[in-house]
Amino acid sequence: MARYGLVIDLKKCFGCRSCVAACKIENMVQKGNYWNFVIEYEEGTYPNVKRFFIPMNCMHCDNPPCMKACPEKAIKKNEYGIVLIDYDKCRGKRYCIAACPYGVIHYINKKENYFPDYETPYETLKENLRHPLHRKKPGIAEKCTLCWHRIEKAIKEGKKPGSDYDSTPACVPVCPAGARYFGDLDDPESEVVKLIKKRNGKRLKEEFGTNPKVYYLF
Ligand code: SF4
Ligand code: SF4
Numbered sequence: 388m389a390r391y392g393l394v395i396d397l398k399k400c401f402g403c404r405s406c407v408a409a410c411k412i413e414n415m416v417q418k419g420n421y422w423n424f425v426i427e428y429e430e431g432t433y434p435n436v437k438r439f440f441i442p443m444n445c446m447h448c449d450n451p452p453c454m455k456a457c458p459e460k461a462i463k464k465n466e467y468g469i470v471l472i473d474y475d476k477c478r479g480k481r482y483c484i485a486a487c488p489y490g491v492i493h494y495i496n497k498k499e500n501y502f503p504d505y506e507t508p509y510e511t512l513k514e515n516l517r518h519p520l521h522r523k524k525p526g527i528a529e530k531c532t533l534c535w536h537r538i539e540k541a542i543k544e545g546k547k548p549g550s551d552y553d554s555t556p557a558c559v560p561v562c563p564a565g566a567r568y569f570g571d572l573d574d575p576e577s578e579v580v581k582l583i584k585k586r587n588g589k590r591l592k593e594e595f596g597t598n599p600k601v602y603y604l605f
Pocket of ligand 2: 409410411413414422423444445530531532533534556557558559
């Protein structure tokens with residue numbers, strides 16, 4: 388069974404936030420929330436200053452503290468290692484938000500359209516026409532799903548996840564710098580595994596024992 392994850396090349400990322408916009412649109416993320424965001428920091432003293440960008444989304448931890456913290460057992464890791472929230476079970480207690488060391492889970496406080504006098508096509512879309520992971524409502528937690536709706540569809544259609552645009556997480560192909568990679572972390576022949584080996588890929592906050600599946604190339 389594959390174990391999917393991401394590799395993000397920080398040498399290529401220049402902070403344009405195309406991945407942030409793609410994620411918002413693809414997953415109809417609640418106004419004010421971000422399943423994917425970019426942390427920015429500077430090093431040095433003017434005029435010798437360098438700026439760095441670190442895109443952050445759910446790390447799909449192999450040992451996810453959010454899952455353990457949820458009293459409703461609403462968070463599960465699926466057979467491909469993807470950590471998902473069951474919106475029907477979530478009661479919005481927010482233990483997961485406190486437990487996640489990466490700050491990537493968000494609470495939906497209220498239903499709010501993007502524009503005061505206009506409903507976007509998504510906002511008019513009937514609940515039963517949406518993927519279950521897009522049937523969000525006030526009073527629940529939301530986060531990156533590694534675009535499970537795309538991966539699941541690819542698997543059902545007999546395609547290899549990541550083999551084309553539609554079967555790859557939305558944030559990956561939109562990156563103009565080609566800084567994001569998706570693939571099977573258990574396949575020694577996959578591009579992600581080769582990159583991690585060659586560039587000594589690092590994971591964030593490994594000391595928490597979370598075993599995250601997002602690797603960064605510095
Ligand atoms: Fe859970 Fe946070 Fe790990 Fe994602 S990064 S699996 S939300 S603990
Ligand atoms: Fe958003 Fe999908 Fe990328 Fe996760 S994998 S950050 S849900 S676009």
